[in-house]
Amino acid sequence: xxxxxxxxxxxxxxxxxxxxxxxPLILALLVAPRARGGDLGMSYECGMRxxxxxxxxxxxxxxxxxxxxxxxxxxxLYLFPAAAHYHTTVGWxxxxxxxVFLFFLVLALVYFRAKGVFTWPxxxxx
Amino acid sequence: MTPDTASVTPDVLLAPLDxxxxxxxxxxxxxxxxxAFLSADALPRAAALLLEAGWHLEDICGxxxxxxxxxxxxxxxxxxxxxxxxxxxxDRETPVLPSIADIYQGAEWHERETADFYGIAFTGNxxxxxxxxxxxxxxxxxxxxxxxxxxxxxxxxxxxREDTVLRKAEGFTLLEPAEDAKPAKPAKAKAAATxxxxxxx
Amino acid sequence: xxxxDCPVRPPLIAPATGGIDAPIVxxxxxxxxxxxxxxxxxxxxxxxxxxxxxxxxxxGMARFDISRFGAEVFRPSPRQSxxxxxxxxxxxxxxxxxxxxxxxxxxxxxxxxxxxxxxxGGPFNFEGQYAIVEGVxxxxxxxxxxxxxxxxxxxLLEGLFQIQHKITGRRWWPVPAEISGSMGGGx
Numbered sequence: 001x002x003x004x005x006x007x008x009x010x011x012x013x014x015x016x017x018x019x020x021x022x023x024p025l026i027l028a029l030l031v032a033p034r035a036r037g038g039d040l041g042m043s044y045e046c047g048m049r050x051x052x053x054x055x056x057x058x059x060x061x062x063x064x065x066x067x068x069x070x071x072x073x074x075x076x077l078y079l080f081p082a083a084a085h086y087h088t089t090v091g092w093x094x095x096x097x098x099x100v101f102l103f104f105l106v107l108a109l110v111y112f113r114a115k116g117v118f119t120w121p122x123x124x125x126x
Numbered sequence: 127m128t129p130d131t132a133s134v135t136p137d138v139l140l141a142p143l144d145x146x147x148x149x150x151x152x153x154x155x156x157x158x159x160x161x162a163f164l165s166a167d168a169l170p171r172a173a174a175l176l177l178e179a180g181w182h183l184e185d186i187c188g189x190x191x192x193x194x195x196x197x198x199x200x201x202x203x204x205x206x207x208x209x210x211x212x213x214x215x216x217d218r219e220t221p222v223l224p225s226i227a228d229i230y231q232g233a234e235w236h237e238r239e240t241a242d243f244y245g246i247a248f249t250g251n252x253x254x255x256x257x258x259x260x261x262x263x264x265x266x267x268x269x270x271x272x273x274x275x276x277x278x279x280x281x282x283x284x285x286x287r288e289d290t291v292l293r294k295a296e297g298f299t300l301l302e303p304a305e306d307a308k309p310a311k312p313a314k315a316k317a318a319a320t321x322x323x324x325x326x327x
Numbered sequence: 328x329x330x331x332d333c334p335v336r337p338p339l340i341a342p343a344t345g346g347i348d349a350p351i352v353x354x355x356x357x358x359x360x361x362x363x364x365x366x367x368x369x370x371x372x373x374x375x376x377x378x379x380x381x382x383x384x385x386x387g388m389a390r391f392d393i394s395r396f397g398a399e400v401f402r403p404s405p406r407q408s409x410x411x412x413x414x415x416x417x418x419x420x421x422x423x424x425x426x427x428x429x430x431x432x433x434x435x436x437x438x439x440x441x442x443x444x445x446x447x448g449g450p451f452n453f454e455g456q457y458a459i460v461e462g463v464x465x466x467x468x469x470x471x472x473x474x475x476x477x478x479x480x481x482x483l484l485e486g487l488f489q490i491q492h493k494i495t496g497r498r499w500w501p502v503p504a505e506i507s508g509s510m511g512g513g514x
Contacts, residue, residue, distance in 0.1 A: 030352045031361060037345025038430030044404055047424025259458060260420040267457045 064117055071108040075101070136160045136210050137292045139175055143168040146298045149289035151211075156287045159208030163300060166223050169199075169214055173226040173233075176201055181210070183226075186236035188244035190270045191278040193300060195221045195244055215300065216246055225250035243268040279303045340419065340460055343426045343467045347434040359495075365409065365435065366491040366499075368397040372408035372432065374425065376415025379442035379477045383414045391480035396487055396500065405432040410490065411467075412483075416444035416451060417460040429467040437470045437494075438463070439486050446472045 043050045082098055112118065137148050140162060147163040164172055173183075184200040199212040216223050225248035227234040237248040238257035245266040255261070279301045350358070371393075375383055386393045387401060402408040405428045417425055429438065440463050443449030448461030463469060470493055473486035481503075492498045 031350050031357055033350050033434040034348045035345065035430075035432070035434035035436065036348060038343060039427045040345060040430050040433075042427065042431065044406060044431055047428045258418075258420065260418075260422075263419070263457070 064112060064115070067108060068112060068117070071105050071112075075105045134179055136162065136176075139179055140164075140172055141293075143172055143175075144295070145293065146295040147291070147301065148293045149291050152288045153208070156285050157209060158211045161211040161213065161289065163213050163215070163298070166214055166216065169212070170224050170226055170229065172212060173199075173229040176210075177229055179203075180205060183230040183233055183236075184209070186233060186240055188240045188246060188268065189278075189281070190244060190268065190275060191281060192275045193278055194218045195246055196278065197223055197240060197246060199226075221246040223248055227251050242266070245269065277303070340422055340465055341426065342465060343429050345430055347436075362495050366397075366494040369410045369437070369487070369490065370400045370402050370408045371398050371410045371412050372405050372428070373401050373403060374411055374413050374415075374428070376413070376417060376421065377442075377444065379414035379445070382477045382480055382483060383412060383441065386480040386483045391484065393484060393487065396484065396491075398487060405429070408432060409435060410437045410439060410487075412439045412441050413445040413463045413467075413469075414441040416449065417463050417466070418458055419460055420458075422460050422466055425463070426466050435494075437490055438467050439471045439473060439483075439490060440464065440469045441473045441483060441486070442478055443474060443476045446474060449476060 043054070045051075078101070079098075082101075086094060086098075137160070140148065143164065145162045145164050145168070147161075149161050151158040151161050153159050181201040181203050184202050185198075186200075187198050189196040189198060193215060195216045195218055197214045197216065199214070201210045201212070202208070214223060221244070223246055225233065225237055227237060227248070228250065234251060234253055235257055237251050238253060238255070240246055241248060241251075242256045242259045243266055256263070259267070280303065282301065283303065373380070373383065375381075385391055393399065398410065405411070409432070411429060411432065413425070429436070440446050444451065444459070445463045448456065448459050451459040452461050460466060471486045471489045473482050475482050478486075488498060488500050
């Protein structure tokens with residue numbers, strides 16, 4: 001495999017991403033003053049001593065938001081490279097493949113619309 | 127709650143409990159329509175009867191008077207308004223009263239506050255944490271020292287109350303004015319004197 | 328340690344403990360630039376306890392807009408804030424919570440005592456006071472005192488400018504012009 005400019009670009013992109021995320025953290029570690037002592041390490045509970053368990057049961061109905069997130073956000077992520085290469089394809093095959101991909105995401109949307117998630121009733125029946 | 131229980135007045139309602147004192151009050155003077163003195167044992171039963179008749183609890187407060195520590199309970203009704211005050215006297219050395227928090231759940235906080243400020247212990251109150259004062263505080267702030275304590279009769283007379291006694295038990299002396307009583311509010315006596323002076327002038 | 332708030336009999340007013348360590352790279356020009364950055368975007372932690380909280384809310388609203396001066400983001404959590412605005416009367420029951428929240432703020436942290444109650448107990452400072460902490464500087468170190476009962480929203484903004492002055496060494500905003508005596512047109 002020949003090491004060409006594209007591979008270098010990808011490696012630089014990775015390094016820049018890591019630096020963008022980690023740089024401010026390292027910078028803060030170096031140039032910011034640090035507080036210590038007292039109740040700094042205590043879990044925050046509005047100034048009270050924390051009592052009770054942190055692991056609580058929460059409503060399972062929040063799963064709809066996770067699925068909607070996937071339907072709207074991650075599909076865009078996958079469509080970017082597909083869209084970038086679409087002009088180089090010939091024939092109907094690529095079109096049909098993208099339609100199949102979108103069909104399953106639209107299925108998720110139809111499911112949630114039937115559940116009533118896109119309206120604003122008093123209570124969502126799940 | 128049937129319509130007839132809604133209009134039952136406290137003198138009929140509390141009669142079975144044999145209150146030591148029950149009076150019609152003048153609401154324009156004191157804000158009360160009725161007032162009653164009960165013993166500590168009669169209090170929970172009175173609360174149960176009042177709840178059943180549709181009264182709600184407005185307030186529980188305390189008074190430090192010469193005769194002891196007094197807890198005052200205010201009740202009222204939405205349907206036919208007219209405030210009722212029930213006064214219960216507790217001994218100063220061991221001030222203990224029964225809690226009505228099992229009947230009126232809102233009484234829990236009022237009783238905690240009264241316990242904070244006067245030291246009255248309400249037996250049966252589910253929560254013993256102080257409501258307003260910090261844990262670890264010594265003493266009860268609203269207790270008066272002996273020189274400043276007024277007799278109950280003087281305190282109530284200073285309000286200018288005009289009550290019509292409906293029942294009074296034998297040997298009920300709480301509202302007799304004491305011989306050595308000075309008016310609880312000297313300013314009021316001064317105002318009365320200037321009024322008389324103006325009349326004479 | 329902040330005073331415990333459960334069965335043990337604690338001292339009623341326990342001031343904040345702990346301290347702040349200097350940064351590892353303590354180069355003056357870098358710190359000056361960072362100080363300007365911090366001062367221009369102070370994130371207040373709302374500690375609205377009483378009436379002064381209303382004035383603090385007014386300052387956050389459109390008319391007296393504090394976000395013009397950078398302090399737009401009012402954080403309820405101490406972990407994300409650098410300025411604690413103590414707005415209101417501090418009772419002895421609340422004191423351990425206040426101290427705990429101050430200790431939970433990361434450095435650099437600043438405290439503004441808003442209103443007379445936070446400065447000295449205000450109208451509740453009298454002989455025989457049993458429930459109020461007479462001045463929040465008994466609990467935490469205060470950087471700026473804003474007097475008033477309650478102070479006007481403009482006074483809170485002036486307090487913010489003074490904190491910025493304290494952080495960066497200079498005042499960044501114009502001093503308000505003197506307002507002449509009469510409002511014109513009779514009483």
